[in-house]
Amino acid sequence: IHMIELKGISKSFRISKRNAGLGLAVKALFKRDYEIIHALDDISFTIEDGEMVGYIGPNGAGKSTTIKIMSGILNPDRGECIINGRIPWKDRINHVKDIGVVFGQRSQLWWDVPVADSFDLLKDIYRIPDSTYRKNVKLLTEMLRIGEIIKTPVRQLSLGQRMRCEIAASLLHSPKILFLDEPTIGLDAVSKIAVRDFIKNINRENGTTVILTTHDTQDIEALTKRIILIGKGRVLLDGGLDDLKQKFNKNRKITIDYNGELSKLSAGLSFVESYPGHTVLSVDTEIMTVSDAIAYLAGKVEITDFSVESATMDDIVVGLYREYRI
Numbered sequence: 245i246h247m248i249e250l251k252g253i254s255k256s257f258r259i260s261k262r263n264a265g266l267g268l269a270v271k272a273l274f275k276r277d278y279e280i281i282h283a284l285d286d287i288s289f290t291i292e293d294g295e296m297v298g299y300i301g302p303n304g305a306g307k308s309t310t311i312k313i314m315s316g317i318l319n320p321d322r323g324e325c326i327i328n329g330r331i332p333w334k335d336r337i338n339h340v341k342d343i344g345v346v347f348g349q350r351s352q353l354w355w356d357v358p359v360a361d362s363f364d365l366l367k368d369i370y371r372i373p374d375s376t377y378r379k380n381v382k383l384l385t386e387m388l389r390i391g392e393i394i395k396t397p398v399r400q401l402s403l404g405q406r407m408r409c410e411i412a413a414s415l416l417h418s419p420k421i422l423f424l425d426e427p428t429i430g431l432d433a434v435s436k437i438a439v440r441d442f443i444k445n446i447n448r449e450n451g452t453t454v455i456l457t458t459h460d461t462q463d464i465e466a467l468t469k470r471i472i473l474i475g476k477g478r479v480l481l482d483g484g485l486d487d488l489k490q491k492f493n494k495n496r497k498i499t500i501d502y503n504g505e506l507s508k509l510s511a512g513l514s515f516v517e518s519y520p521g522h523t524v525l526s527v528d529t530e531i532m533t534v535s536d537a538i539a540y541l542a543g544k545v546e547i548t549d550f551s552v553e554s555a556t557m558d559d560i561v562v563g564l565y566r567e568y569r570i
Contacts, residue, residue, distance in 0.1 A: 247292055248455075250288055250310075250313075250324070251323055252286050252288055253288070253325055254285055254286055254323055255284040257280070258281075259278065261276075285477040294447070296447050298458065298467070298471040299471075299472050302570055305570065306476075307425070307457040311455070313332070313333075314423060315332060315343060316333045316340065342420045343420070343423060344415050344419040345422075346424050348407065348430075351410060357397060358398075366417070367416065372416060376418065380415065390412060393405050407431060411427065415446065419452070420453060421455070422453070422455070423455050424455065425457050426458055426459070427456070427463075428440070428458065461556070465557040469486070470484055488560050492555040497526055498524070498525045498538065498541075499550065500522070500523055500525070501521060501550070503545060503546040504544065510532070510540055513532065525537070538550065
């Protein structure tokens with residue numbers, strides 16, 4: 245049995261259209277024009293217990309709508325969604341005991357009270373036993389380094405501090421599944437690393453299943469081995485990160501500093517930039533391996549320095565968006 249299974253999930257929204265201008269605004273009070281937005285169109289995938297999956301796509305692709313359906317916040321128009329043996333929107337009370345949700349753009353903490361008071365309230369909402377609660381608060385405050393700030397009202401926290409508290413709040417009840425929607429949005433480098441390390445840790449230690457939607461390509465690289473790409477409400481690609489890296493690494497870049505003359509190149513090598521004594525070359529690895537390319541160049545000129553570049557995660561995501569025209 246899969247931990248998460250979506251089959252043919254579709255969801256549309258009816259939104260009212262209104263053109264600019266007072267006359268048209270008055271007219272719209274009596275007769276509304278509506279437009280149907282197809283947020284999700286026949287989405288299907290499965291995720292196993294303990295997997296960490298990156299759910300990626302441009303703005304408006306349908307990522308947050310999928311998370312809301314899997315969380316039980318929204319009902320789909322059609323299709324099946326079974327999470328840990330339950331249909332989220334039909335058995336909400338038991339379903340929320342199994343899931344933790346962090347929306348980077350929204351808070352589940354009460355704005356004017358200290359973070360610790362919000363934690364106490366969540367303890368009552370989730371009916372967390374005292375011993376489990378104390379153990380989890382101790383563990384989460386240590387691992388997310390929030391011991392100093394949980395006595396502070398949320399409104400006085402920086403964004404990075406608040407996000408670390410949000411993640412702790414979503415895990416107080418030991419959920420089996422964690423939905424993270426843009427968890428590192430707007431965070432500084434130190435906070436991002438702290439959040440990533442923590443997510444890796446709870447996945448490894450507790451076997452928590454993690455679904456991560458993000459535009460931060462370093463989040464994807466640091467946390468996931470599999471990505472699901474969504475565009476215009478449809479799953480466009482579902483595959484391993486290593487396979488994608490392989491695909492986009494067909495062309496590797498070599499930068500060399502050298503003494504001598506370099507004019508003609510063998511098949512599989514081409515100039516990207518060229519200056520006397522310094523050049524950047526592209527290697528088609530289906531024709532020539534990187535080590536063969538370096539050996540070939542060393543036979544032509546005296547190499548004083550060289551570096552080899554792989555496709556970055558940014559290159560891969562941009563390449564996928566271009567390939568699928570999204």
